[in-house]
Amino acid sequence: MDIKRFLTTMMLTGAIMLAAYYLFPQFFGKAQPPVVTPPTTTYAVVAASQPIAREQGAVAELITLGSSAKASKDKVAVTVNTVTAAIEKVELNINDYAETVARAKPLTLLEAHPNMPKPFATIGIHVSLMPSGREIMLKEPGPNQTIRSVNSRIILDTQYVWKKLPQPNPYEVSMLLTINSGTTPVAAITKTFKVDP
Numbered sequence: 001m002d003i004k005r006f007l008t009t010m011m012l013t014g015a016i017m018l019a020a021y022y023l024f025p026q027f028f029g030k031a032q033p034p035v036v037t038p039p040t041t042t043y044a045v046v047a048a049s050q051p052i053a054r055e056q057g058a059v060a061e062l063i064t065l066g067s068s069a070k071a072s073k074d075k076v077a078v079t080v081n082t083v084t085a086a087i088e089k090v091e092l093n094i095n096d097y098a099e100t101v102a103r104a105k106p107l108t109l110l111e112a113h114p115n116m117p118k119p120f121a122t123i124g125i126h127v128s129l130m131p132s133g134r135e136i137m138l139k140e141p142g143p144n145q146t147i148r149s150v151n152s153r154i155i156l157d158t159q160y161v162w163k164k165l166p167q168p169n170p171y172e173v174s175m176l177l178t179i180n181s182g183t184t185p186v187a188a189i190t191k192t193f194k195v196d197p
Contacts, residue, residue, distance in 0.1 A: 054161035055177060058082060063164065063173050065195040068093050068106035074197045077106070084155055085162045085175045085191045086118030117156055124152040127179045127187050136181050162191065171195045 020027070054060075060083050068077035068091040075096070079089040090110040097107040112118040126148065127136045139158075141150045154160070155177075162175035172194040179187040 053158035055163035058161040058163040060161050061164065062088055063167075065171050065173060065193060066197060070094050070103075074195075076109075076195060078193065078195050080173055080193045081112070081118060082162050082164055082175055083159050084118055084121035084123075085177070086112065086121035087193070088112050088118060121156065122160075122162075122177075122191065123156045124154050125177070125179065125189065126151050129181065129186065136179060136186065138179070165190070171197055 060081075062079050062081055064077055064079045066072075066074040066077045068074070072093060075093055077089075077091045077093075078087060079091075080086070081088040087110065089108060089112065091106040091108050094103055094106040099105040099107050110119055117123060125138065128134060129136065135147050135151065137147045137150075138154045139150050141147055160177070162177050165174040165176055167173050172192065174190050174192040177189045177191070178185050179189065
C-alpha cells in the first residue's frame with residue numbers, strides 16, 4: 001500500500017469516527033443532557049380551599065393517633081384530617097428520630113402540602129345500583145363531563161368532610177361517608193386509620 005492510499009484511508013476513517021462521535025455520543029461515554037419535562041399530575045391543584053360538602057354532623061378537624069413526644073413510648077404519631085379522610089402528618093418518636101441533634105422537634109416522615117391532595121385522601125367514589133348497574137350521580141355533570149368523570153374527583157373537588165365516629169382507643173379512628181340516591185341513603189362507607197403503638 002502506498003503512502004497516498006494510506007493517508008486517504010486514515011483521513012476517511014478519522015472523518016467517520018468523528019461523525020460517529022457527534023452523532024452517537026452515548027457509545028463514546030459522552031452523556032447527552034437529559035430532556036427535562038415539567039412534572040404533571042392528575043390532581044395538581046385542589047379546586048376548593050374550604051370544604052363545601054360534609055356529612056351531616058361532621059366537623060373539619062385533625063385527630064392525632066399516637067404520640068411523638070419525649071414522654072411517650074409510641075413509635076409514631078399520625079395526624080388524620082376529616083377533610084377527604086386523609087393523613088395530614090406523620091411524625092416519628094422524638095426519642096428515636098429527631099429533626100435536629102438537639103432533639104427539640106420530632107422527625108416528620110410525611111406531611112400534606114397546601115392546595116394539593118393530602119396523602120391517602122379519598123379522591124372520588126363510584127357507587128352503582130344493582131341490577132341496572134347505573135352509577136349514582138353525586139353531582140350534576142357539566143358540559144363535556146360524564147357522571148363517572150365527576151364522581152372520580154367529587155370528594156377532592158368538594159373537600160368533603162367525613163363524620164368522625166366514636167374512637168374505641170387513642171390509636172384508632174373511623175370516619176363515615178353516606179351516599180344518597182336522591183334522599184334515600186344507599187351506601188355507608190367507613191374509612192379507618194389505625195396505628196400500632
